Amino acid sequence: MKWETWFSIDWQQALGISLSAVGFYIGLMLCTRLMGLRSFSKLSSHDFAMTVGIGSILASTVLADKPSLLQGLFAVAMLFLIQGAISIVRRRLNL
Template identity: 45%
Template structure:
C-alpha cells in the first residue's frame, strides 16, 4: 500500500515538473529572439514602410482618407498586412508587397468607378443617415444606427454646440463618424446639395425646429 502511494506521489511530482519546464520553455521562447529574426523584422519594416509610401504617392491623397466605408476597410487591411508581414515569415516579404499592391489598386479602381458611374457609390457604400433635424432627435434613425441619445449628445459637446436650437443637423456618416452642423445664427439654413445624399434629409426642410427643451440633456 505504501509503495503504491509513493509511486503515485512520484508520478504527480514528475507531471508537475514537466508542466513547469514546459511553461518555462514557452516563456523563454516568447521573450527571446535570434539575431536573424531581429534582422528580418528590421529589414522587413523598412522595405514595407517604403513600399507603402511609394504606393500612397502613386494612388493619391485618398489612400488613407476614410471618406467612405471602403476607404476605412482599406486602412484597416493595410495596417493588418503591414503588421503580419514584418513580424512573421508567413506571408513572405514578396507576398506582402504584392498584397499591398492589390489593395491600393483596388481602392484606385473603386475611386475611378465612383467618378465614372452614377450610383456606384450607393452600391459599395452605406448611405449617411440623419440623426437630428434641427433640434429634434429622430428616434427611428437612432435605432437603425444603434446610436443612443447619449452618443449624440456627446458629439454635440465635442462640436461645441451649447443648445439644441443651435443645431441644424446631425448626420451619421458612412465611415461611422457623426457630423454636427450647427450655427449661432437662429435663422441659419443648410444648402440642400450638402445633404442631398443623406437619408431623410427632406426633414431638414420641413418645419423641424424642435419644441423640446433646448438643453443637451435627455
C-alpha cells in the first residue's frame, strides 16, 4: 500500500460515510430522546461503558462497510434498552 492511498478518498466513499454519519446521528438522537439524557449526563460506570460502546459502534458503522447502518443502529438501540433495564433493576433494588 502506497502512502498516497492512505490520504485519498473517492466521492463514493465520502458519500457513504456522510450518509452513514447522518443516519447514525438521527438514530442516536431518537434513542436519546426515547431514553432520556441520563444516558450521557450522570456517567455512572454503566453509563460510561455505554458511552464507550456507542462510540465504538459509531466508528465502525460510519467508517466501514460492515456492520451496516441498520446493524449499527440496532446495536445502539440494544445498548439503550439494556441500560434502561439495568436502571429499572437498580432503582427497584435501591442500588
